[in-house]
Amino acid sequence: MTTAERPPDILESVEPQLLATEGFLLEVVTSDFPFVSVLAQHLIKAGGKRLRVAMTFLGAGLGDRDPARERDIRKLAAAIELTHLATLHHDDIIDEASTRRSVPSVNANWTNTLAVLSGDYLFAKSSELAAEVGGEVPRVLAATIAALCEGQIKEIEAAFKTDRSVDEYLAVIERKTARLLASSAYLGAKVGGAPDEVARTLERYAIDFGIAFQLADDQLDFLGDERKTGKPVGTDIKEGVYTLPLLHAIGEGAEVSSLLGEKADLPGLVETLNATGSFDYARSVAERYASRARDAATALPEVPERETLLHLVGYVIDRMPVSSAA
Secondary structure (H helix, E strand, O other): OOOOOOOOHHHHHHHHHHHHHHHHHHHHOOOOOHHHHHHHHHHHHOOOOOHHHHHHHHHHOOOOOOHHHHHHHHHHHHHHHHHHHHHHHHHHHHOOOOEEOOEEOHHHHOOHHHHHHHHHHHHHHHHHHHHHHOOOHHHHHHHHHHHHHHHHHHHHHOOOOOOOOHHHHHHHHHHHHHHHHHHHHHHHHHHOOOOHHHHHHHHHHHHHHHHHHHHHHHHHHHHOOHHHHOOOOOHHHHOOOOOHHHHHHHHOOOOOHHHOOOOOOHHHHHHHHHHOOHHHHHHHHHHHHHHHHHHHHHOOOOOHHHHHHHHHHHHHHHOOOOOOOO
């Protein structure tokens, strides 16, 4: 993969499956019309962490390891990743983003119309793969896409509102980020032949892991390095997406209105959020969810995949930046 943010080394246990899925993703979205292939493959070729793909294979590793299941597991992993990529095509239009994964976004490189259509194409290909796997996969994936849309709509409704509660924000990121990771883990386990109790435990792990992961991304939007993340800092603030550090500062009575808006004063905000302890607070919340994820993983069968799931929790916390002023 050629990307600014490669999969963490701790995913080495599923690296062969991740690499095999890369080629399969390109194959699935290859169209008879070459330009459709170019659009659909644009972000695939840009790489990525592929955490949802990894979660699918880690879940499958908790099953019976029947080789006859391997093709269905790979189709499921591709369906999950194509769903994620489709949302990125659409999100970049909503956010008017110019880059994604260190390359021009589809909307910036071509047009909003083509980004919408290619995102829809990826959703359709994902649904096709889900139908081929069968069982509960199409239903769970459809419900997950609905949750993603609910989260996005709720986020847009709350744009630029400084009276957004922490609970409301957490409910949105549970839908926008955690739900797809949870479906990856749960369906991976089920398609892999794991007992229902194991699949549900893994689902709980992935919900908490996903919330912690998004809270880390919230910090990165203030304090991250664009060369590593592949996207500009301050995007959330400029788009009116007020995340946990800012919501905490507002709750502490900080006067931030003059620092917000399209011409947001990011350095000024970072200084204010440090003064209110808001980055430390957001980290403590992320660590709480990470601890819950760790507890769920500990309850899983003692297989190598469980150790990877535990290490992933540490990876999420470690990737949270710490302000030099903190």
